[in-house]
Amino acid sequence: AQKVTQAQTEISVVEKEDVTLDCVYETRDTTYYLFWYKQPPSGELVFLIRRNSFDEQNEISGRYSWNFQKSTSSFNFTITASQVVDSAVYFCALSVAHSTSGTYKYIFGTGTRLKVLA
Amino acid sequence: NAGVTQTPKFRVLKTGQSMTLLCAQDMNHEYMYWYRQDPGMGLRLIHYSVGEGTTAKGEVPDGYNVSRLKKQNFLLGLESAAPSQTSVYFCASSYRQVSEKLFFGSGTQLSVL
Numbered sequence: 001a002q003k004v005t006q007a008q009t010e011i012s013v014v015e016k017e018d019v020t021l022d023c024v025y026e027t028r029d030t031t032y033y034l035f036w037y038k039q040p041p042s043g044e045l046v047f048l049i050r051r052n053s054f055d056e057q058n059e060i061s062g063r064y065s066w067n068f069q070k071s072t073s074s075f076n077f078t079i080t081a082s083q084v085v086d087s088a089v090y091f092c093a094l095s096v097a098h099s100t101s102g103t104y105k106y107i108f109g110t111g112t113r114l115k116v117l118a
Numbered sequence: 119n120a121g122v123t124q125t126p127k128f129r130v131l132k133t134g135q136s137m138t139l140l141c142a143q144d145m146n147h148e149y150m151y152w153y154r155q156d157p158g159m160g161l162r163l164i165h166y167s168v169g170e171g172t173t174a175k176g177e178v179p180d181g182y183n184v185s186r187l188k189k190q191n192f193l194l195g196l197e198s199a200a201p202s203q204t205s206v207y208f209c210a211s212s213y214r215q216v217s218e219k220l221f222f223g224s225g226t227q228l229s230v231l
Binding site for chain 2: 006009033035037042043044045046047050052091095104106108109110111
């Protein structure tokens with residue numbers, strides 16, 4: 001069975017602090033994809049990043065960075081110098097293909113609410 | 119580009135009433151999904167469709183029905199609403215690959231009294 005765990009329910013930081021959101025996943029599949037989505041107060045989920053199971057390179061995009069480690073089944077997300085606009089709920093997700101149906105399955109974590117205080 | 123459009127944005131129902139939520143996408147996506155979001159439970163898949171004319175059950179399908187008569191539309195129906203169906207509903211769509219990201223609608227806040 002597949003599972004995504006985001007143990008941090010809510011995090012509060014002061015503006016300009018760095019913050020890391022944790023994501024731990026479980027799957028026996030060798031091919032899978034990991035995602036992060038942001039849900040701002042407006043409600044619509046927005047895609048942030050995708051990483052496949054064969055690519056363990058960390059990625060940096062502006063103030064955002066992602067650390068993918070297969071050895072610990074983790075795909076953590078760090079925001080450097082946080083800003084009030086980063087306040088949102090962040091979801092980690094796992095996508096794996098069904099072995100027989102040809103379709104695929106998307107599993108979301110329960111989300112981490114980040115509050116950045118001015 | 120409209121992307122994924124959900125209607126209505128808000129709705130209040132009385133127990134036992136029925137309603138249909140409409141999802142439309144203009145990206146020619148094969149896959150479409152309905153999720154519900156409840157506090158502390160993340161996003162749970164209700165039903166999904168892998169193409170026009172097809173539907174399948176997700177994680178929490180009871181009390182809901184769906185139809186995909188046209189590729190661009192995915193309807194979610196509640197035949198007899200219950201207070202337990204009070205939630206925020208999201209429609210999403212994607213291309214037909216395990217690697218593809220989901221595109222989400224803006225959500226529907228449904229309250230069942």
